[in-house]
Amino acid sequence: MNSFGRYFRVSIFGESHGPAIGIVMDGVPAGIPLSEDDFTEDIDRRRSGGDGTTPRREPDCPEILSGVHDGFTTGAPLTVIIKNENAHSSDYDLFRDMPRPGHADRAASVKWNGYNDMRGGGHFSGRLTLPIVAAGVVAKKILCRNAMIPINARCIEIGGIDFSSGMKIMYICDNIEASEPSDTCRFGPCEECPSRSAVEVLPIPVIAAIERAMEAGDSLGGVVECVVEGLPAGLGEPFFDSVESLISHAVFAIPGVRGIEFGDGFRASKMKGSEHNDPIGKDGLPQKNGAGGINGGITNGAPVVFRVALKPTSSIRKKQHTMNFAKGEMSDLSVPGRHDSCFALRAPVVVEAMTAIVLADLVRMPI
Amino acid sequence: MNSFGRYFRVSIFGESHGPAIGIVMDGVPAGIPLSEDDFTEDIDRRRSGGDGTTPRREPDCPEILSGVHDGFTTGAPLTVIIKNENAHSSDYDLFRDMPRPGHADRAASVKWNGYNDMRGGGHFSGRLTLPIVAAGVVAKKILCRNAMIPINARCIEIGGIDFSSGMKIMYICDNIEASEPSDTCRFGPCEECPSRSAVEVLPIPVIAAIERAMEAGDSLGGVVECVVEGLPAGLGEPFFDSVESLISHAVFAIPGVRGIEFGDGFRASKMKGSEHNDPIGKDGLPQKNGAGGINGGITNGAPVVFRVALKPTSSIRKKQHTMNFAKGEMSDLSVPGRHDSCFALRAPVVVEAMTAIVLADLVRMPI
Amino acid sequence: MNSFGRYFRVSIFGESHGPAIGIVMDGVPAGIPLSEDDFTEDIDRRRSGGDGTTPRREPDCPEILSGVHDGFTTGAPLTVIIKNENAHSSDYDLFRDMPRPGHADRAASVKWNGYNDMRGGGHFSGRLTLPIVAAGVVAKKILCRNAMIPINARCIEIGGIDFSSGMKIMYICDNIEASEPSDTCRFGPCEECPSRSAVEVLPIPVIAAIERAMEAGDSLGGVVECVVEGLPAGLGEPFFDSVESLISHAVFAIPGVRGIEFGDGFRASKMKGSEHNDPIGKDGLPQKNGAGGINGGITNGAPVVFRVALKPTSSIRKKQHTMNFAKGEMSDLSVPGRHDSCFALRAPVVVEAMTAIVLADLVRMPI
C-alpha cells in the first residue's frame, strides 16, 4: 500500500503524466501556520540539486486542497497536489516493448498485468518525491513545535569520490570567486560587503566526474548522510518499531536507494566490541555515537546519524543491449530525453523529508 | 508497537527473565501441518551458531498454546511460548546504576521511566529472537505452500575477515578430518561410507580471531548475506511497501543490526549507470542482478539478495570506563557472565526468519 | 484518523467550503474499466434522495486525479476529487459563537482548539459523503469482478412511518400517473409503449409528513435497510474483524447515524433461543436468516441484512434556545440557509457505498 505512519500518516498518489500528483497527511495537529509559500525552499532544493546553482522558481507549485484555513492547519486531513504539465507521453510506448534496464518498467508491467501507466514512469516516477518533499515540510513543522529538531542531509560521496569532510565553501566577493574570503574589496571590510556571499560548491573532481558522465551519456551514484539533532531520548520501540526500522522503511521508499547504515554502519561489523561500544559520559550520552543515536531501537539523546546509498540514474543515453519483447530479440536501447546524470545530488532534501515524516510520527507517539 | 505485518502478522512479547517469551501469529492459513518438533532445526541453528559444532537439544522447547489442532493449523491465531528458566536476576541490579555501553539499558530506562525490567536485558534481550525464529518456521511453511521459495542466510564476514566465497567444507571420515574427501577408508569406497560426513566450518583465521577476542574479553561483529530464490515477479508496492522497505523494517528489528544493503548495495553508489544497470535477458530477468531482485520496490523474478551488518557483542568482560549514575562519576565496568563473543554467528537463522515473516505477508497480499 | 480498510483502503479529505473534497483509494486491482461517467448514477442518487423526482445532472462532477489510464485502473492509488463551488462562507461565523444544536460545531472547536474550518461544517459536512459515494462505485466494481454481489439499500421508515413492505410503484403512461399499469394507451399495448415508465414513490403519508416538517421549519429522521446478496460463506474474522464490526465501523462514519442492527437486531433480544436460532437447511443455509447472514462474525452464505437508524437533520429553521458563547447567555437560534428536511432520504446510496467499501476489503482478504 502507499501510505505510511500511525500517528502522522501520509498517503501518496499520482502518476508522472497524469493530471496531478499529491499526498494526503493525516494526524496533522491543528494550529500550525502553513501557506503554499512554505513549500518553496525545499521544493527548490529538490529541483536544483543543491549544486551551487541559483535555484529557479518553476511551475511545480503545490496547491493545498484541504486541511488549512486562514493560514493555519485545521486538524483535518491536509492534502497537497502538484499539477502535471503536458508531456510527450508517446515517448514511453517504446518502454512497454523494451523495458529500460534498471527501471521498474518490467516489474510493474508484470505486477499490474500491463495496465500500469508507463508514461514518465507513471506512479514509479522520481517525480513522486515532490509530494514527499511537501509532506516533509509539514512534518518538519510538527517536529519543531516544541523544540528545535533540525534535520540536515547532504551528499558526502558522488561517483565514488568521498567529500564527507565537507563541501568546499566558495566566497564570492565583487564578482570574484575565491576559496578564501578576501580581506578587503572596493566596498570596504569584507564582513560588511553587500556583494559578498558564500556558497557550498561541489569539489572540482566531482564536477569533472559529472561532466565526463554527461558527455558519455552515462550517470553517477552517490551517498547521502543525514544528521538529526535535538531528539529526546526514549523515542522508538524495541522491536518492530525501532527507530532504525521506521527510518529504513521510509528511506527505501525513495526510488533508487540501495542501502542504509546507522552510526558506524557496515564498519561496525569489522570492529571489536571494545572499539564500537560507546561508554556513557557524565551527561548520560554516548561519547562516540557509533550507534548513530539509537540503542535497542530507542533514541539515546545523541544525534541520529545515517547514510544512504543511491544508485546511478537508470535512464542513460549510452547504448544498452537489452530485450525487445515486441521483436522477441535483444536490441540496443538509448534512453531518449533529458535526465539527471546524478539524481543523488537532488536526494538530500528527499531523505530529510522521509526522516521528518518518520520522526513526526514518533514524537506524536504517546509515552 | 511490537507487531508487524498486514496479512501475516506477528506480535512479540516477553522478557528474558520473566515467566515466558512468545509470539502470536495472526493470518496463518488453515490446514498447514505443524508440530512442536518442526521448530527444532531452526531453534538449534540459532543456539549453536551453525559453527560446525554438533547442535545439542536444550530446554528452549517452544510450546504451542493456540492455533493448532490435530497436527494442523486451524486458521485461528497461532501462539508459541518458550518458558524461561530461573536465572540469577540479581546480577542485573548493577546495570540500572551503570548502564552497559552499547546496550539499551540507559535508553530503555529513560523511555519507561525506570519501570523497565532490566533482568537479562528484559524485553530488549537477544533471547527474544527465539520466538522470531519460531515464527520464521511457520512463515517458511506459508511461503512454500504452493512453490519452493528457499531462504538461505549465512555469515560472509566475521571480524573483518571476508569469506563470502564460501565457508570451507571439512570432510570427516573414520573420525579423521580432512579438507578433501578421502578416496578410501576401511569401510570401502568413500561415497557409501557410513561414518562419512561433511560439515561447513569457519575458515581457520576466523576461528583464530574469535579465540583471540574471547581471550581478550572482547567481541567481534560480522556480515550476514541472505538469498531468496523462487519468488515470483510482481511482489511489493512502489513506495512505502517496497520489498526493501519491508525487509529492512523487519531486519532492523533484530538487535545489533547496523546496516543493510540490497544487490550491489553501497558499491552501487560508486558505479556508473552503464555498469550498475541490468540489461534484461530473453528470459525476462535481469542479467547481473545488481538490483538484488527488486526494481521500483517490486520483485523482478531474480533472487532477492541482501547483506546485513551486525555489530560486535556489547557485553564484554574487557574493562570499559563509563558513567556510574549511583556514584555520579565515571567508573570501570567489566560485564560479568557468559556472553557470545560474536552473536553474528547465530544471526543467519534470525535473518531468515525475519525475511520469511515479511515474505509470508507479501505472498498473501492480494494482486 | 480518516482512513479505513486493510486491503482496499480509502482516505478521505476535504472541507465543505475549501478548494475540493476527495478520496484516495489504495489497493484497487489493475484492469478495472473506470471513467468519470461511472460515478454519475450513484452521485445522482445521493443528490436527489431517490424520492421519485427526476435526477438532475449538477456540477458535482468527480475528477479522477490518479490511478486510471486509458479507461482502466492502473493498480496505483486512485484519487477522485470534487471541486467546491464558491459559497457564502460568512454565514458560518455565527456558529463559532453559537454552536448549532445537534452539530459537531462545538465538539470540533474543542478538539481542534478553534482552528477547525467551520464554513459549511468544514470537514464534518455531509458533503463529505460525496467522495464516499465515489469510492463506493469503485468498491462495487471490485466486489463484482468475479461474481454478482448486489448491494441494495433503501429507506424503510421516515418520520416514524414504516413502509418496509416496499415503496409504492407509480406507473406513468402517456403522462398519466396511475397505481396500476394501464392496459392500453394511444401507443398500443403497454409493454412496448415508449412513454411508459415506472417509478418508486414514497407513500403519501410520508410525503405529507415531510411537507409538514418543512413548513414548520423542522426535520425528520428515518431508517435505511441494506441487503447484500451473493456473498460467499467464510468472509470475516471471529473477533475484531467480524463482518458486523467492520460494517458498523464504516456505517457509524456516516454523519447522523444513531444505531445499527443485523438480522433480527434488537428484536432478537426479546426472542427465545428456539425462536431466534436458525436451523440449517439441506442447502447448508440458515432457513430464517435472523442472524442477518453472519454467524460468529463470519458470513454464512445467506444475504447480509442490516438496518441503520438516522437522526433528523440538525440544521432547522425552527427556533432553538441555545448558548451564545460570545454573549455569555442563552439565545434563540434559527439556522439560516436551505437544508434537507430529511437527509435519511439521501442516505441509502451512502450506506451502500460504505458497505461496498467494507466488502471490497473483505473479498480481497486472503483465505
Next chain:
Amino acid sequence: MNSFGRYFRVSIFGESHGPAIGIVMDGVPAGIPLSEDDFTEDIDRRRSGGDGTTPRREPDCPEILSGVHDGFTTGAPLTVIIKNENAHSSDYDLFRDMPRPGHADRAASVKWNGYNDMRGGGHFSGRLTLPIVAAGVVAKKILCRNAMIPINARCIEIGGIDFSSGMKIMYICDNIEASEPSDTCRFGPCEECPSRSAVEVLPIPVIAAIERAMEAGDSLGGVVECVVEGLPAGLGEPFFDSVESLISHAVFAIPGVRGIEFGDGFRASKMKGSEHNDPIGKDGLPQKNGAGGINGGITNGAPVVFRVALKPTSSIRKKQHTMNFAKGEMSDLSVPGRHDSCFALRAPVVVEAMTAIVLADLVRMPI
C-alpha cells in the same frame, strides 16, 4: 485479524479446549501498578452474571506472562493467559456433522476448510471473552490514570422485560431480606449494623422468565446499557475513527451481539429535529444528551451512553430440526451439556471491557 487498537492494541488468541487462551496488550504505559489479583473482581462478575449470587473464586485465574515486573507494568507488551482445564472434547465431534443452529460451527468450517478446532466452539467460544475482560481491567487502569472515567454497564432488559428504571435493591439485615432497609435490628441503628448489606437483584418476573426458559430447555436474550462518565470533550475523529465507529467495532466482536445504538438510538429516527436536537447549555454541554455524548464522531463532554442487543443463547436443550451433513438429511438436535440460559446476564462486564479497550486507545491518541 484478531487484534484491535492503534495506541493501545490487544491481540486475542486461544481455543476453548486448547492449552490456554490469552491476550497480548501493546501500548501499555510503564508504571501502572498491576497484579493478578486485580483481575479477580471483573473475572468474577463475568462468571456469576452479576445476578445477586455470591461470586465464587474459581480456577479461571489469569497468569501474567510478560510486561509486569515488581508489581508495575514495564512498558513492554503485557500478556495474560488463562489455562484451560481438561474438557470432554469428544462431545463436539457431533457438531462437525450437524452444525448447531445459531452457532458459528458451519461458517467456521467453510472458512477454514474443516481445519477449525470445534471443541467447545474453538476460537469462537464465549470463553474468549475471559481474556477480553482481563484486558479491560488493564484498559480501565490506563483510562483512570489522570482522571476518574467510570464505565458502568448493566442489563436493562431480559427476555423482553424492561427494567431500565433500575434493578431492585434488596436489603439484607440480620439474615432477613427486605425490600426496604429495616430501621433497627438487634445490633442497633441500621447504618452501623455490621451484618447489613444491600444487593441488586433481578426483578421477580425476570427471574421467573429465566426459570421457565431453563425448564423448557430454552434461552433468553437481553439488552445491556453502558454509560461512561468523565470523558473529556474532543476525543475521536470525524469519519472512520468516530467514537461510535470504534465502540461498535469492538462491541460487535463480542459473540452474540445483534445491534447497538447511541443516545436516543433507533428512537431518534422517529423524532423531529426540534425534539432530538440538543440545545447547548451555559456549561457548554448538551442539555438532553440524546446524542449519547458524541457529535460528529467526537465526544462532547456529556456521558457516552449506548445500548447493546444480545441474542438468546444458541446452545439449547430443546429439540431443533436441522441438517445432518453426515446423513444428508434433516434430523433433530438437542444440544447436550450445561449452558447459560441467558448469557446477556454475564455480558455487562464484557461490554465494559470492550469500551475500556476503545477508550484507552482514544485517550492515548495525540491531539
